[in-house]
Amino acid sequence: MAGRSYGQYCGVGTALELVGERWALLIVRDLLVGPRRYGDLKRGLERIPTNVLAARLKELQEGGVVRRVPLPTARSGIVYELTPFGRGLEDVILALGRWGFTAMGEPAEGDVVTSDSMTMAFRTSFVAEAAAGLPDTVYEAHVGDVVLALSVRGGALEVAPGPADRPDLVLTAGPGIRRVISGELSAPEALEHGTVHVLDGDPALLERFAATFHIDPGPAPVRRDDLAAS
Template identity: 50%
Template sequence: MRRRDYGQYCGLARALELVGERWALLIVRDLAVRPHRYTDLLEGLPGIPTNVLSTRLKELEQSGIIERRIAPAPQRGVLYALTPAGHELEPAIFALGRWGAVHMGEPRPGEIVTPDSLIMNLRAIFNAEAAAELTASWEIHAPDLVVHLAVTDGKLEADVGPAPGKPDLVITFRPDELPSYQELIQAAKCGLVELSGRRDLLETFLRLFTLPQPA
């Protein structure tokens, strides 16, 4: 599969040549959460053909955006991870994610939410200015999913799984399926969640993770 060449000496054109192919940025999105096995990526990107995933991984590796690592013991096999150059794409992914979130509208038939996409959406919409000097942590529970968010002196860490220590507030959301962050925020605003811990931190959570209204 030949990579698209725009024939322009332009930073944006070069970026699109490197990560503009179909599925490429979504692979980078998932690897920005944590390293993944090939099978993890395949599971988290339903609909991607196996030959396309293999091709994109090869292209991204050749471009220096991702690298292969040996999984630490007791695991075995190969993990795909972002290189430092790959991590430099995160601000651009966050900016695109925020812009796209404002224009998403209602979910279309067949669209799903994955744990990695939920984490990256929460990272993208995080209001760092409102979090200045704040230290607090949350754990969000939904069917088949636990994620944690921790702000330390205004800096956010967010990942799949339970919090490393005891969170300040546990928010339990009970939909029929994995929620989008819009559904989670709306349920929290309407009081349709269970809370355990510092209940005052729900308002803080909403202030830090609610998108502004589109112009």
């Protein structure tokens, strides 16, 4: 860790020394969903070289962010989980997700969606204040090959691998669901354009979904090419 010191007596600099290496925060993102075996992490981050994954896990352990623990069942084996110190990154990851949402654009060829990445995406876009004023609702969301159960009760969200038990609304969508979450498309427009399809339940509940999962995109990034064209 000392070899990557920025030489700055600063909390930001210290944080970057701990989790600023490539892939480190995506490992933390997946571990925020729950403990994972090494193979689970590799499957969820399919482009990470095995030697880099091993190196990042070692560094995160040395920094007190991640620890290795025995599986909490009769099965033998080891899983990686966040320490209490590491779990303190949750608000940081959610804030980064909201900030990066504006710059996402359309997916590039080969971009993947995983159960863990979508779990954190829904946690990132969840608006607790809006949900608290709405009836409890269970959604089953199909995004690509990922199926998640989104249980919204008492203004709190619980996300679990699907299918959901007695969902109020079952919906399927591709990456275009981002346009609903951003408010770029209203619920009726999303249905009309085929961005979202309702497989079961009352389509009117999609408006409740859009109010519950929302990110104000805020100002778009200004890139050098944009400035040159202006």
